[in-house]
Amino acid sequence: MINDLKKDSEDRMNKTLESLEHGFAKVRTGRAHPSILNGVMVPYYGSDVPLNQVANVGLEDSRTLVVQPFERTMVSAIDKAIREAGLGLNPITADAIRVPMPALTEETRRDMQKVARTEAENAKVAIRNIRRDVLGDIKALLKEKEISEDDDRRASDDIQKITDKFVAEVDKRLAAKEAELMKV
Numbered sequence: 001m002i003n004d005l006k007k008d009s010e011d012r013m014n015k016t017l018e019s020l021e022h023g024f025a026k027v028r029t030g031r032a033h034p035s036i037l038n039g040v041m042v043p044y045y046g047s048d049v050p051l052n053q054v055a056n057v058g059l060e061d062s063r064t065l066v067v068q069p070f071e072r073t074m075v076s077a078i079d080k081a082i083r084e085a086g087l088g089l090n091p092i093t094a095d096a097i098r099v100p101m102p103a104l105t106e107e108t109r110r111d112m113q114k115v116a117r118t119e120a121e122n123a124k125v126a127i128r129n130i131r132r133d134v135l136g137d138i139k140a141l142l143k144e145k146e147i148s149e150d151d152d153r154r155a156s157d158d159i160q161k162i163t164d165k166f167v168a169e170v171d172k173r174l175a176a177k178e179a180e181l182m183k184v
Helices: 002-026 072-083 106-143 149-182
Strands: 041-044 047-050 055-061 064-069 097-100
Touching (some): 002 106, 002 149, 064 072, 072 097, 106 149
Antiparallel strands (some): 055 064, 064 097
């Protein structure tokens, strides 16, 4: 029973790390990467859909993305959606849409670091919330006398060790992302 709770907490914490990686993918570095446009929503026949459902996103070179719409009529809508996405990108429109990555200034790099730190802090909060939920479940088992106090203490220590391991992993990934952002 306690082992199931530990396994469940590790699975949920791993999902938090995956979510952190998705968040970090949106924080752009100097290089072009198709995942930068993952959060862009495009109006399509009255509803907003993700960009990758109305166009192919690829690389032209290391600093330029190419967005090839499935329908020619979507070019202006995609262009407008990219401009308004808050990514600081200015697409160039022709048959395909080229999105050059502007060179990052020192100030922009610092702003991107702040965004990365915020993503990391949100991941840590999520991990701590998972710990709180699991410890609450363990206390409930103790209250119902399904486990002993020794089992409760041992399980609580194990959950704390798991939490510490995942928080350290978040810190490690944040340090790697910050180093990547500051690399010129």
